Amino acid sequence: MNPPPLRRWLATPAFRALLALAFVVAIGCAFNAGGAFFHWSTHRDMLRQVSVYGILACGMTLVIISGGIDLSVGSIVGLCAVLFARETLHEGQPALAALGLVLAAGAAIGLASGTLVARFRLQPFVATLAMMVFARGLAKWVSGGQKISQAIQHPDGSFSYVDLPAIFQRLDHRILGGNLSVVTLVFLGCVLLSWLVLEKLRYGRYIYATGGNEEAARLSGVPVARTKLLAYGLSGLFGAVGGICQAVQEQQGDPEAGSTYELTAIAIAVIGGNNLMGGRGGIGLTLLGALTIGTLEKILSINAVGESSRLMLTGAIIVAAVLLQRRRAG
Amino acid sequence: MNKAIPALLALAAFSITGAQAAPKHGGRWIIGMSQCNLGEPWRVQMNADIRKAAEAHPEMGLIFKDAQNDTLRQRAQIEEFIDADVDLLIVSPKEAAPLTPPVAAAFRKGIPVVVLDRKVLGDDFTQFIGADNRRIGKAAGEWAVRRLLSIPEVKAGRRARIVELTGLMTSTPGQDRLAGFHAALQGRPVDIVFSADTQWLEPRAREEMESALAVNPLIDLVYAHNDPAAHGAYLAARAAGRERDIIFVGIDGLPQEGQVYVRQGVLEASFEYPTGGREAVDSALRILRGEAVPKQVTLNSRFFTRDNVAGGGEWLP
Numbered sequence: 049m050n051p052p053p054l055r056r057w058l059a060t061p062a063f064r065a066l067l068a069l070a071f072v073v074a075i076g077c078a079f080n081a082g083g084a085f086f087h088w089s090t091h092r093d094m095l096r097q098v099s100v101y102g103i104l105a106c107g108m109t110l111v112i113i114s115g116g117i118d119l120s121v122g123s124i125v126g127l128c129a130v131l132f133a134r135e136t137l138h139e140g141q142p143a144l145a146a147l148g149l150v151l152a153a154g155a156a157i158g159l160a161s162g163t164l165v166a167r168f169r170l171q172p173f174v175a176t177l178a179m180m181v182f183a184r185g186l187a188k189w190v191s192g193g194q195k196i197s198q199a200i201q202h203p204d205g206s207f208s209y210v211d212l213p214a215i216f217q218r219l220d221h222r223i224l225g226g227n228l229s230v231v232t233l234v235f236l237g238c239v240l241l242s243w244l245v246l247e248k249l250r251y252g253r254y255i256y257a258t259g260g261n262e263e264a265a266r267l268s269g270v271p272v273a274r275t276k277l278l279a280y281g282l283s284g285l286f287g288a289v290g291g292i293c294q295a296v297q298e299q300q301g302d303p304e305a306g307s308t309y310e311l312t313a314i315a316i317a318v319i320g321g322n323n324l325m326g327g328r329g330g331i332g333l334t335l336l337g338a339l340t341i342g343t344l345e346k347i348l349s350i351n352a353v354g355e356s357s358r359l360m361l362t363g364a365i366i367v368a369a370v371l372l373q374r375r376r377a378g
Numbered sequence: 379m380n381k382a383i384p385a386l387l388a389l390a391a392f393s394i395t396g397a398q399a400a401p402k403h404g405g406r407w408i409i410g411m412s413q414c415n416l417g418e419p420w421r422v423q424m425n426a427d428i429r430k431a432a433e434a435h436p437e438m439g440l441i442f443k444d445a446q447n448d449t450l451r452q453r454a455q456i457e458e459f460i461d462a463d464v465d466l467l468i469v470s471p472k473e474a475a476p477l478t479p480p481v482a483a484a485f486r487k488g489i490p491v492v493v494l495d496r497k498v499l500g501d502d503f504t505q506f507i508g509a510d511n512r513r514i515g516k517a518a519g520e521w522a523v524r525r526l527l528s529i530p531e532v533k534a535g536r537r538a539r540i541v542e543l544t545g546l547m548t549s550t551p552g553q554d555r556l557a558g559f560h561a562a563l564q565g566r567p568v569d570i571v572f573s574a575d576t577q578w579l580e581p582r583a584r585e586e587m588e589s590a591l592a593v594n595p596l597i598d599l600v601y602a603h604n605d606p607a608a609h610g611a612y613l614a615a616r617a618a619g620r621e622r623d624i625i626f627v628g629i630d631g632l633p634q635e636g637q638v639y640v641r642q643g644v645l646e647a648s649f650e651y652p653t654g655g656r657e658a659v660d661s662a663l664r665i666l667r668g669e670a671v672p673k674q675v676t677l678n679s680r681f682f683t684r685d686n687v688a689g690g691g692e693w694l695p
Contacts, residue, residue, distance in 0.1 A: 081589075081592070081593045082593055084589075084592040084593045087592065089592065089618070090588075090589075090592045093585075093588040093589075093592070093614075093617075097585050097588070188416075193416055193422050194419060194422055194634070195419055195634075195635070197634065197635070197638070198638065198642075199633075199634040199635075199638040201633075201634055207633060207634060207638070209638065209641070209642075220613075220617075222617070294581070297581070297584070297613070298580055298581065298610075298613075299609075299613070302580070304417050305581075345585070346589070349574065349585060349586055349588075349589040350589040350592055350593055352572055352573065352574060352589070352593075354575075355547060355575040355577075
């Protein structure tokens, strides 16, 4: 006895994630800060703000579905931001070469985490925690502990200044008549890429199978180790994309950039309805989660809510939104 | 025995003044520098200032330790310096109460201690060197009022509109930079129309500024508690096409940060928060040579504007 299609749709994770988003949007309509919430520019800015987190959440989603977790992505943002700033600002490398190098570095860090998890059987939490610490150290080493900006210090203490390469403006820019930030487009591109991997590639099915029941997947011929490598490698790659987006928006490479971003990325994946146990979920849920978290932050910000109330409200509203999802499911 | 007592007393007196006869480590003074956190550019600059000032003195050997923003780690590192019997200790403590005992232990053991930037409790240290955030905030406020009153409409009677992007408001620098600024605005025709805690972080400042822009069609001036936040606010305003209508003011004035932003025309003014690194090395040398030093040194600071930045800024009045 199949329930009618509408009832079935109402029980899907996507609908429940939409409900959480609608709940937050309703709060925004009630507390609209003198109508600011009804302007597209507010949401355009929200979309820009949430983009780096969202890019990381794409990789996080792949890893979470595969049954793991990646705590290193925040540090990869810092590492790749300083690498990108160093190559473009201080070394004067052409943009494409710098992009290639930084993306390769991020993917390499991700693959290293993946190797620790897949080949050496370290628990994902432990392996990526170690990588989080290591990559942060690497970021500080690469940058000499200083932000890498347009000011270059010489050994005698004097400074010279370089112009901002065009790639910075190109990426921290808005298109469609100023209505959409390029970094948001990059985020949507990452969502699309993740969707293609999860839904269209054989490896996507492998990621679900590995996260659902690793032993069963192995016995049915899924290349579990290679699947995990792919998930962590892509997470590292997205981390590098996030780092580049961070650097172009700050116009510098900050070795501290991305601290605690991994937690926001996990929160986005979870509030969208992805299951931390693995095997289930989807990138669409992560997109909805990003919109929910982004909108919530924006509402608190435009209303100039104080820091203490803001933290308490964020915690309370996240719980309310997740509980709301659960109720509709039951 | 009778001879030993005056000698011991003399030794005790030396310990109190921090004076010592000769270096303990093969002809060099070994100085331990305990830095609470190297995650902030300002503190990286402090260490760089110390290193640079010490280069002129080959008789000084420096050992740096970074507590990575962990109070107990800093405590352990100070204790390591005591065990290593360094000739002098420079400490920039993360917080006062928990770091008072190790600093006092070093001082009582006869190791002179120069405390930089943040205080410890009590009197068991040789010298405190720091700048006055309240005074800097007040100077920024007075400058802002003068600058705002030069806008024709404000002169004509419209109240000026300020956005304040604060540092972490649970930290004393944030509280003092706010209090000093607000003191300068008392009774002046200016309103703070939007205020948010950026936690010293540039990305947070950009986000908060976007919100400020969304709810305020008119903003005259942005006062940020550090230069990165002022820069983040500028980027937000530029993305909204409103950067030319707004005056940006920041604090810290680091050579590679605030001063550059002023040169680039991003900020109209940056108020220096001096690191005291060079002064700490000067004091260390005087203490090690047995000279008396004042218990407390308040550093003067400069401010940088478009007109004076090329000439190295101007001292606060």
